[in-house]
Amino acid sequence: MITMRRLLASLCLLMYCALAQAQVPHVAKVREFDDIIASGVLKVALYRDFPPYSFMVDGEARGVDVELAQQLADGLGLKVEVLWVTPDETLDDDLRNFIWRGHYLRPGIVADVMLRVPYDREFSYKQNELGELINELVVMFGPYQRERWQSAYDHRRLEEVSSVAVFQYHPVGVEVESVPSFYLASVLNGNIRKMLHHYPTTRDAFAAMQAGEVDATMGMRGEIDWLMSQANDRNLHLADNAYPNMGRQVWDLGMAVHESNRQLAYAIEGVLEGMLTDGSLERIYASYGMRYELPGLYQTE
Structure with a gap:
């Protein structure tokens, strides 16, 4: 009986050690x-x-x-x-x-x-x-x-963006769960939230602006610049507004x-x-x- 208990204890120890070893994360070799x-x-x-x-x-x-x-x-x-x-x-x-x-x-x-x-x-x-x-x-x-944040808008539906306050009255597209999304949903006591339209990416939000689903969009300046260059549409303008009460801009x-x-x-x-x-x-x-x-x-x- 003692021998059997020792055998079972040994097997349990081996299983525990194998499991513990399997759970240790593998660290890759870094090239010098x-x-x-x-x-x-x-x-x-x-x-x-x-x-x-x-x-x-x-x-x-x-x-x-x-x-x-x-x-x-x-x-x-x-x-x-x-x-x-x-x-x-x-x-x-x-x-x-x-x-x-x-x-x-x-x-x-x-x-x-x-x-x-x-x-x-x-x-x-x-x-x-x-x-x-x-x-x-x-x-x-x-x-x-x-890098910094940048807004763009369709001049046919929005004359100018001198302040984010205009987004209280015009639909604006943003990437879902992004900084622009959180910011616009909370600034001005949340008055812009009802005008927010969410899309999988900034590219999709920009495409929605081109299609007339929204009047403006907001994203990283690099992305917005590139999308504006690709669109080559004189009706699309870059905004010069600031972003009050925003964290890191x-x-x-x-x-x-x-x-x-x-x-x-x-x-x-x-x-x-x-x-x-x-x-x-x-x-x-x-x-x-x-x-x-x-x-x-x-x-x-």
Whole structure:
């Protein structure tokens, strides 16, 4: 009986250990700088189906982030390999899946660098409930674009947008569960809420404005600029209004690498600074019909 109990106890212990081992998250191997150079390839994580930043056209990767990634790789004497990112619930999840741990759908594979990451000290040093850094395995660096919010409207149905107050009387389309959605639903004591129309993406909201379903839309300036360029419709105008009582209206976007790969970050920053100096990055944005604004780090008083 004692032998049988010991056998059962041993089996239970083995099962527990196997289960515990299976639950330990797999951490991908991060390539060191010398290994990246030796491979001849720079692996860059870019968001999937996110025009005008990164998207596919007839099987070819396009977008300002795609072209930036290609020029960064060229500057390091490398070819670029895109790892397409499908957004998870939070940016913290995206950094975990593509910079330091890897995604369960492709275990062991992470990018060397990820683009379109907020360059923000508060976000970089964000802590969990235990006071631990959430993104301690990530270095955020290389701000390359300043982004802000932008409204557009159809001049045939709306004479001008001098203030968001006009949206109390005109239907406005926004992306569902987006900052513009939350903002317009709450500002002016919620008086705009009844005029809000929600769509899956900013592109869909813009298309609804073109179709006459709504009179205006609001989204990130980069997206709105690109959509306006694509539409090429003189009846569609950009608004110059401000957004009172809104939180952060302007933010900088940069890149991220694993905290052990600072040498790669320094090398990329060197290439990026050259692109900022010679205007090549601004030209990339202009080719997509987008206004370019230097991040705060590079702006002079």
